[in-house]
Amino acid sequence: MSANSMVKLTIDGQELTVPKGTRVMPAADSIGIHIPRFCYHGSLSVLGACRVCLVQAFNPVIDRATGEPVKDDETGEPVYREMPTLQTSCTLECTEGMKIVTDSEKVLQGRANIIEFILANHPLNCPICDKGGECELQEMTMLCGPGRQLFTESRLNQDKARRIGASIVLDQERCIVCYRCTRFLSEWASEQVFEFHERGGHSVIEPALKEPIGKARFAGNTIDLCPVGALTSEYFRFSARPWELADTPGVCPHCAVGCSLTLGGRLGTLCRVQPRTNYYVNDNWICDRGRYDYAWVQDDRLVAPEVDGVRVPWETAVERTVSALADIESIAAVVDPATPCETGFLLQRFMSDGLKASSIYVEDDFDLAGPFPGTIMDLMYSDPVILVSANILEDQPILWLRLNRRALEGKLSMVAIGAPDWAPDLKRLATDHADLQPGQAVAFLNGMADLVASADASTLTRVSTETGIPAEWLRGLVERISAAKRPALIVGALPTGEYAPARSALDRLTRSLQADRKMPVKAGILVGGANSRGLRLVGCSPRADARGSGETRPWRQALLAGDLNALIVVGGDPLCDASPELVEAVRGLSSLVYLGTNRNATSELATVKLASASFAEEPFTFVNFEGRLQQSIPTNEPIECTMPGLRVVGRLCAALGLWHGELTADAVRRSMAETAETLRPWAAPIGEQGEMIAS
Amino acid sequence: MLSDELRGEIRALLDQYEEPRSALMPAFWLAQQSDGHLAAEAISEIAEIVGVDPGYASGVASFYTMYHLRPVGRHVIQVCKTLSCRMAGAEDILEHLKAKLGINLGETTPDGAFSLCTSECLASCGTAPVMLVDDDLYENLTPERVDEILAQLGG
Incomplete structure (x- = not known):
């Protein structure tokens, strides 16, 4: 950055240099000076609504004739003039030579007055408020409030404890009108869940009428954003005080984005899941699925190992598993894509070194689709981003949220292309969209590759006929892509047989797009679950001889054909909705071993049930779709007689002499690092934002 | 339900603004002029248009x-309650109106003729006290003058 795009100023006597346009609040943050705030939030637009971030601001006096700073005649020091009133530091732009004071008597008095004013209508019944202990207003009142109140009038009475949908409880009296919730909803989520009504002291948030919150995907974030107890979580409310929670850093198991979480557990119960700031992945947000879908951690759990429906000690369960599998040929392991790397690594060792003729299948299309060749940041700084049958709003919601934010800022356009009845919300919210004839994704990709090379009339007509997309629209898209510095393309899940042709079409398209562009073009297929990529890195792939004819889940065919003798299922519920023939085939197996957390259709069919700890109870690592390695630290102990997955599989390994010594996450990670060059990162410390280990 | 004519007028408004949502307020005004108040259904229909x-x-x-979200009388009387008018006797005027009409602030007479409310400064301090009846300003009020105005309006 050139020198004249920077400005130098002093805050509380500390000199600093910041880019022009920086506001005083983030500048102060950058040198560790914390100015109180309610409405300001680094990921939202600047508003200046709450007025609590007052500071004194002094500017150097400039001689109008010369444009030079005026110097004091005697001392030769520059002369300063204070701005006439206290200034809100969140809106005030840093200017050259500015002096800011954040801790003078005048500032403290101003701040206290504002807090007194905010409290004029705010109920003072913190002991019965669920926000107590993490309420920014409570903290600021204790830290810099006036400690007394001049208002003797009665407070305004508003609606209390009103349910907004199933998940949010609104208390209008507590709202201090900071607009964080409505700003988030309009600047990021494009969801109108709340609107402000009335004015002045009577301002209240009201639920919007049109979109019932049931459809909202991101509204839960407003609970974290609320600086007071106006918005609280129906699920967390009154279940614990925040200081009682053992907060640990976690990783979300729900999709391939792998949002950073804070897991709040207490006395063996997972009380809440919140986002943890990670600007590379999820900014300050998570989707409502990630936030609320954790009841299974408590409900319907397998709490102890069982053999033939009877609870047994772990020794018996391990012995029985090993003896049931050891001398059998043709064993398949079916692994859920949200299975941790450590468990996957040990499973791979157990299967390939310990058992005869076995193969591992992960329940996703990753082997067919290949890894996606870009990061979330790559996509955010691409334009346009073309989504071909990729409903990222449902499948990778936070990726959509981050791209939507860029789109709302006008820095990116999202173009959604898919079958007419596919993803109506994604299409409605996209910058542009087109209806593709069903089953024509590959034709579209091939057509785009042709058109980027040459958009002549005959090619346009042909591609338009094949895909059902109007020729004019296609021409517009090709022109936009050709003019773009950095286009990106995401293809979603496809029918099994279409991955191979889609990949070769994508290769062609990428090559012609890349042509003379400096920035690498990001185009690929984005499928898989939370750890699809990590499981491949640790070796959980079908053996070459078992890969079959390109079918995604050949274990089902093998099972139906009678080619399997035993099945190990790790996580998930692959036999949910299984056909009667498949269930019959499963019953014919010599054994079905289930390693998982919950009772479900699969566990009910299992002869051996190995009860494992949930994602909140075991240490683990995931690798997200970008190739980012992240670790999760348990907030609770494994419930009852459950064990972390890595300990269970580790004991299976130990029984066959494939593992020696202690079975901790660290020991397994060290062993991983010793096994292969690509697994070396597991032995190194993993930072809070994760480590990029593959690209 | 908005009449077709009103819908047409509201659609015509949209072209006058760079951003269609800017037409919300004049559209509300049209609906209020037509119905006397701005009903929740009217707001929803206008939002859709x-x-x-x-x-x-x-x-x-x-x-x-100035949007009435609940039904009001045929005439809405707004008495200025800001400083100059108060000093010039606005409170007496208000009490007189209450007694004469037999209603309190925010209420409507049983015959639906008048609604009574107060307003902030009406920008006519030199002729205080003042009140606004519908779109007309009445100045230099006395209780007698108020009686005359009400009689004229058919109260």
């Missing part, structure tokens, strides 16, 4: 005090 969320539209409608 203008292309904004109904929640957003009702937020706008509730922000401005």
Whole structure:
């Protein structure tokens, strides 16, 4: 950055240099000076609504004739003039030579007055408020409030404890009108869940009428954003005080984005899941699925190992598993894509070194689709981003949220292309969209590759006929892509047989797009679950001889054909909705071993049930779709007689002499690092934002 | 339900603004002039025509005090309650109106003729006290003058 795009100023006597346009609040943050705030939030637009971030601001006096700073005649020091009133530091732009004071008597008095004013209508019944202990207003009142109140009038009475949908409880009296919730909803989520009504002291948030919150995907974030107890979580409310929670850093198991979480557990119960700031992945947000879908951690759990429906000690369960599998040929392991790397690594060792003729299948299309060749940041700084049958709003919601934010800022356009009845919300919210004839994704990709090379009339007509997309629209898209510095393309899940042709079409398209562009073009297929990529890195792939004819889940065919003798299922519920023939085939197996957390259709069919700890109870690592390695630290102990997955599989390994010594996450990670060059990162410390280990 | 004619007038408004949502307020005004007040259904229908969320539209409608969100009388009397008028006897005028009409602030006479409310400064301090009846300003009020005005309006 050139020198004249920077400005130098002093805050509380500390000199600093910041880019022009920086506001005083983030500048102060950058040198560790914390100015109180309610409405300001680094990921939202600047508003200046709450007025609590007052500071004194002094500017150097400039001689109008010369444009030079005026110097004091005697001392030769520059002369300063204070701005006439206290200034809100969140809106005030840093200017050259500015002096800011954040801790003078005048500032403290101003701040206290504002807090007194905010409290004029705010109920003072913190002991019965669920926000107590993490309420920014409570903290600021204790830290810099006036400690007394001049208002003797009665407070305004508003609606209390009103349910907004199933998940949010609104208390209008507590709202201090900071607009964080409505700003988030309009600047990021494009969801109108709340609107402000009335004015002045009577301002209240009201639920919007049109979109019932049931459809909202991101509204839960407003609970974290609320600086007071106006918005609280129906699920967390009154279940614990925040200081009682053992907060640990976690990783979300729900999709391939792998949002950073804070897991709040207490006395063996997972009380809440919140986002943890990670600007590379999820900014300050998570989707409502990630936030609320954790009841299974408590409900319907397998709490102890069982053999033939009877609870047994772990020794018996391990012995029985090993003896049931050891001398059998043709064993398949079916692994859920949200299975941790450590468990996957040990499973791979157990299967390939310990058992005869076995193969591992992960329940996703990753082997067919290949890894996606870009990061979330790559996509955010691409334009346009073309989504071909990729409903990222449902499948990778936070990726959509981050791209939507860029789109709302006008820095990116999202173009959604898919079958007419596919993803109506994604299409409605996209910058542009087109209806593709069903089953024509590959034709579209091939057509785009042709058109980027040459958009002549005959090619346009042909591609338009094949895909059902109007020729004019296609021409517009090709022109936009050709003019773009950095286009990106995401293809979603496809029918099994279409991955191979889609990949070769994508290769062609990428090559012609890349042509003379400096920035690498990001185009690929984005499928898989939370750890699809990590499981491949640790070796959980079908053996070459078992890969079959390109079918995604050949274990089902093998099972139906009678080619399997035993099945190990790790996580998930692959036999949910299984056909009667498949269930019959499963019953014919010599054994079905289930390693998982919950009772479900699969566990009910299992002869051996190995009860494992949930994602909140075991240490683990995931690798997200970008190739980012992240670790999760348990907030609770494994419930009852459950064990972390890595300990269970580790004991299976130990029984066959494939593992020696202690079975901790660290020991397994060290062993991983010793096994292969690509697994070396597991032995190194993993930072809070994760480590990029593959690209 | 908005009449077809009103819908046409509201659609015509959309072209006058760079952003269609700017037409919300004049559209509300048209609907209020036609119905006497701005009903929740009217707000939703206008929101649909203008292309904004109904929640957003009702937020706008509730922000401005001159939209009547509940039914009002044929005439709305707004007595200025700001400093100059108060010093010149606005409170006496208000009490007189209450007694004469037999209603309190925010209420409507049983025959539906008058609604009574107060307003902030009407920008006519030199002729205080003043009141606004519908769109007309009445100045230098005395209780007798108020009686004359009410009689003229058919009260």
